Amino acid sequence: MMTFWYIFVMAGVTYLIRMIPFSFFTKRIKSVMLRSFLYYIPYAVLAAMTIPAIFYSTGHFLTALGGTIVALVLAYFRLPLIVVALAASGSAFLLSFFV
Amino acid sequence: MRQHTEWKEGLTAGIPIALGYFSVSFGFGITAVRLGLSVVSSVIISLTNLTSAGQAQGVQVMAAHGSLLEMALVQLVINLRYALMAISLSQNLDPKFTLRHRLIAAYGITDEIFALCSTRKKPVTPSYMYGIILVATLGWTLGTLLGAAAGEILPAQLISALGLMLYGMFIAIIVPPAAKEKSILLVVITAAVFSTVCYYLLPFLSGGFAVILCATAASLLGALLFPVREEAAV
Structure with missing residues (x-):
């Protein structure tokens, strides 16, 4: 029974955090400052989530580093998301046989 | 359709x-x-x-x-x-x-x-x-x-x-837009540096909280230095 309440609270809080701002924030924001801030947020969030966590994502620094470099190069040449992601993982996997 | x-x-x-x-x-x-x-x-x-x-x-x-x-x-x-x-x-x-x-x-x-x-x-x-x-x-x-x-x-x-x-x-x-726009590049690098600092120097900060802090700080910096005019913004 306790498991049910744990999951209920977990899911409920998580949903409300997403739902309240998404549903009731329907006005166009006028402030240039705030609009600019929101414009940069996705890039900032992704960068903060990726660095340095990516270097620990495979359990071995060198395989992760190799995968990261492959991802950076392929992304620079604008390859599709799935190609970049699979190539990064694939090279980390291949590298793991050598390190 | x-x-x-x-x-x-x-x-x-x-x-x-x-x-x-x-x-x-x-x-x-x-x-x-x-x-x-x-x-x-x-x-x-x-x-x-x-x-x-x-x-x-x-x-x-x-x-x-x-x-x-x-x-x-x-x-x-x-x-x-x-x-x-x-x-x-x-x-x-x-x-x-x-x-x-x-x-x-x-x-x-x-x-x-x-x-x-x-x-x-x-x-x-x-x-x-x-x-x-x-x-x-x-x-x-x-x-x-x-x-x-x-x-x-x-x-x-x-x-x-x-x-x-x-x-x-x-x-x-993040790489293609960062390669194109200097302002995005600055925000991305700032967020990455802040996040690295948090990770090694402030390990008591939980991951989720560190992301909020770093992203907010980096985006604020971007908004202050390179405010986005109408069309391009969000």
């Missing part, structure tokens, strides 16, 4: 997310069962929460028999970034996004789905977002199920390498 295209576009865009989620949630399934949860509970958590960091911490609270208040606070802090994302996303929605659609689609605001939607050139339609959410949720839930049920079968080396998938996708999302 357009409805149909939007839906299919969402499904396709969601595939890399689903694959990345699959590998991450596979790991979550393994962890959850090791902490004493049943396979069914683990799957229900993934299906109802659809978030990696919050769930990982949530099962720790359950294993430690924490209070419900603690559970609520942990989720609030770790997932607070979704509120920022939801506001940002609300600025780029198609008029078709009525309250009913918002109430449903809010369920699927995750880091990755947000990244796809917010960097989309066209306004986001409900069909497009539902398409992404459907495949992503499928990958996330299925990965949890398989991880919880049969974690030991796949070779460890493969599971480790799959851990890179999501980050590889993040890189694919």
Whole structure:
């Protein structure tokens, strides 16, 4: 029974955090400052989530580093998301046989 | 017709997310069962929460028999970034996004789905977002199920390498705009440096909280130095 309440609270809080701002924030924001801030947020969030966590994502620094470099190069040449992601993982996997 | 295209576009865009989620949630399934949860509970958590960091911490609270208040606070802090994302996303929605659609689609605001939607050139339609959410949720839930049920079968080396998938996708999302716009490059580098500093010098900061702080600081800096005029912004 306790498991049910744990999951209920977990899911409920998580949903409300997403739902309240998404549903009731329907006005166009006028402030240039705030609009600019929101414009940069996705890039900032992704960068903060990726660095340095990516270097620990495979359990071995060198395989992760190799995968990261492959991802950076392929992304620079604008390859599709799935190609970049699979190539990064694939090279980390291949590298793991050598390190 | 357009409805149909939007839906299919969402499904396709969601595939890399689903694959990345699959590998991450596979790991979550393994962890959850090791902490004493049943396979069914683990799957229900993934299906109802659809978030990696919050769930990982949530099962720790359950294993430690924490209070419900603690559970609520942990989720609030770790997932607070979704509120920022939801506001940002609300600025780029198609008029078709009525309250009913918002109430449903809010369920699927995750880091990755947000990244796809917010960097989309066209306004986001409900069909497009539902398409992404459907495949992503499928990958996330299925990965949890398989991880919880049969974690030991796949070779460890493969599971480790799959851990890179999501980050590889993040890189694919941020590098092209950063290479094009100096302002985005500055924000990205600032956020990465702040986050690295937090990780090594302020280890007591939880991951979710560190992301909020670093992203807020870096975006503020970007907004102060390079305010975005009308058209380009969100």
